[in-house]
Amino acid sequence: MLSLLSLTLVSLLLCIMMYYHPFIICYYMPYYVLLSIVICFNIFKYSIYSE
Structure with a gap:
């Protein structure tokens, strides 16, 4: 639940950053990809432990 909320x-x-500053997204994209991988x-892991 918490992971879904953070995602x-x-x-x-x-979305907010992309709307206001599109160029920031290009600069920070690797960090977002890494963060997405960690969250996923x-x-x-949580779904495995809950079963």
């Missing part, structure tokens, strides 16, 4: 928050932040891994 939504990151997505929202990404946490969701995956």
Whole structure:
């Protein structure tokens, strides 16, 4: 639940930044990709432990 919330928050932040400063996205893209991978891994790990 918490991972899903943080993922939504990151997505929202990404959308806001893309709307206001498109060039910032290009500069910070690797960090967003890395963050997305980490969040997805946490969701995956959590789903395994909950079963």
